[in-house]
Amino acid sequence: MKEKILIKATDLFLNLGFKSVTMDDLAQAMGISKKTIYSHFENKTKLVEACTMHVFDSVSCGIDEICLLKKNPIEELYEIKRLVMEHLNEEKTSPQYQLQKYYPRIFNTLRNKQFEMMHGCVINNVKKGIDQGIYRGNLNIEFVARIYFSGVTSIKDSRLFPVAKFPVADLMDNYLEYHLRGIVTPKGRKILNNIINSNQN
Template sequence: MEPKELILKESLDLFLNHGFKSVTMDDIASRMGMSKKTLYTHYKNKSELVAATSMHMCNFICDGVNNIALDENRTPIEELYEVKSYVMRELRGDNSSSIYQLQKYYPEIHQIISKRMYDFMDNCIYRNVERGIELGLYRDNIDKTFVARMYFIGIQGIKNISIFPIDRFPQDQLYDQYLEYHLRGIVTPAGRNILNELTQSNHH
């Protein structure tokens, strides 16, 4: 692996575990076993490194979600739960403080990432809704664009820790509750059966 790629990988790991603000260039240099001077030959400042790692994380997650969506052995309902598990795993589950720090201390970078995620998710959920209607699992009288955008707004909304403090709303449960809330509004009776099975297994 190229030094630049290795720095990207190790920095992202530190940022996700400790937060984008908390981790310093000194921390990264010491983790890499290199001088700060060498680190600066690859990334000229911390903002550049934060932007590169954020975009890397964003692309990685989009690729993973795409792979899940391409597997037609899952129903669209199962697909959404699988996507949720995947994203939680990659973003270190309950540790949403890293994303919160990105939003607070690097708002321009956060905005670029959010826009990229929005465009990607909008398309992804639209396809999910389309397939759900074709398979008779989602109602055929829903507005696909509206549903896809409401899904995105909801996902953004539950990440707001001033509304959903982590001590009262553990992330994993919160995502499950949100998915069930989203799906109950659009499923047909056949879809509801699949959803009931999934939510019962999640409760156990």
């Protein structure tokens, strides 16, 4: 039952927002009593924390699996983007903003874990791209990794990029292309253009 509560709560939080969904809403959506929820999660904060870490762990495992496939680095980033979009259900609200505002401790813990995971992932990606001649050899790898993380987290800020103007899927596509065009060689640009053209067909 704990796993079922976790999955349903995660779905509701991502679609409606961490603040918006009450324990009553969750109980009603599952057809169970609040008492049942509280027998597994002490309070809503504990549930929010469990849900955010559940999503993080799922995405992290998925990214590890993608990296093991040994795709070229450009394809790898597009696969990771697709995985993230699947897990976040294209975020119909701004769960990150609500998490930051109402659960700052959980938000900061999550942000630190995201940085550690993404930092290592992007550094490996850039090194592979340079070795394969599809990323420029004169890149400051540490800078690229950090500016990529900074951008990915900034585009999730609905105050900067309102969802009504910037649908999440388009925003992620635009940002990834923006990132890659800044670091690819002519050889890499051909691969990138082929991926973009195939995605549009």
